[in-house]
Amino acid sequence: MLNFRLVHPEILVDINRIPGLDQIAPQNGGFRIGALTRHRAIETSRAVGEKLPVMLAAAGQVGHLAIRNRGTFGGSLVHADPAAEWPVVVLALDGTITTKSAKGGRTIKARDFFVSYLQSAVEDGEIVTEVTLPGLPARTGWGFEELCRRPGDFAIAAVCALVTLDGGKVKDARISMGGVGPTALRAPDAEALLKGQAITDDLVKRVGEKAGEASDPSNDVHASADFRRHLVGVLTKRAVKAAAQRATA
Numbered sequence: 001m002l003n004f005r006l007v008h009p010e011i012l013v014d015i016n017r018i019p020g021l022d023q024i025a026p027q028n029g030g031f032r033i034g035a036l037t038r039h040r041a042i043e044t045s046r047a048v049g050e051k052l053p054v055m056l057a058a059a060g061q062v063g064h065l066a067i068r069n070r071g072t073f074g075g076s077l078v079h080a081d082p083a084a085e086w087p088v089v090v091l092a093l094d095g096t097i098t099t100k101s102a103k104g105g106r107t108i109k110a111r112d113f114f115v116s117y118l119q120s121a122v123e124d125g126e127i128v129t130e131v132t133l134p135g136l137p138a139r140t141g142w143g144f145e146e147l148c149r150r151p152g153d154f155a156i157a158a159v160c161a162l163v164t165l166d167g168g169k170v171k172d173a174r175i176s177m178g179g180v181g182p183t184a185l186r187a188p189d190a191e192a193l194l195k196g197q198a199i200t201d202d203l204v205k206r207v208g209e210k211a212g213e214a215s216d217p218s219n220d221v222h223a224s225a226d227f228r229r230h231l232v233g234v235l236t237k238r239a240v241k242a243a244a245q246r247a248t249a
Ligand SMILES: Cc1cc2nc3c(=O)[nH]c(=O)nc-3n(C[C@H](O)[C@H](O)[C@H](O)COP(=O)(O)OP(=O)(O)OC[C@H]3O[C@@H](n4cnc5c(N)ncnc54)[C@H](O)[C@@H]3O)c2cc1C
Pocket: 015, 035, 036, 061, 062, 063, 064, 067, 070, 071, 072, 073, 074, 075, 076, 078, 079, 083, 084, 085, 086, 122, 126, 127, 128, 129, 152, 153, 154, 155
């Protein structure tokens, strides 16, 4: 934002040296991840890879190695770029964002955190300190699919799917999307379509169409809104199939 001359802050506060904000701590099968944790630290965390492998898949798509070495998990969430990977995954994982200010602290559900383009629920005088990601139920598989023009670019569209199976049928499903609206979005009707059903090609196709209907893309220099909506369908099909396969493995 500074580089593009889109923001002109009078004061810049470097929070890099605040101790204790770059920890990845296991908690109840999930994690508490400090706001200053670098993308690369998540990408290379064996513990995160074991419990929440979808995080590693998404991390690997965040910019280039140099970006991942410097950029932070919390910074990406507060920046709230709708085409960024972390908002999509944190929304699917039903994460909770913790903030602190001189007045105290707040916890904000991911679904309430992303307000609009480049706008999060963080207020003046407040910083994000950590993000809590709950563990996933047994027999939950994941899929993360993204299309971008060149490796390292922001997503033209991205979809994250989490599918929990029980006796060959879908017990629970979560689908979130990026690059196709003012914020990362969930696709509740597409999720509902999956619940209680056995995965078939026809069902997955309809789920993709429903997710496309839930998207709210716009035209820009990278892609038209119609193309993005079409992509949501394609990526959702792939992500849901991958998630269901991993849930059975
Ligand atoms: C060339 C390039 C390519 C990129 N490609 C991608 C990509 O493909 N996908 C992707 O997701 N991202 C991408 N990024 C963004 C990158 O992932 C950064 O992580 C992101 O910009 C945030 O950077 P940062 O952590 O240094 O935060 P900053 O840039 O320092 O901060 C971003 C905003 O958040 C605020 N902020 C930061 N931390 C906190 C906090 N703890 N509490 C409150 N407010 C805070 C800052 O005040 C600022 O408004 C790219 C960046 C570049 C430069």
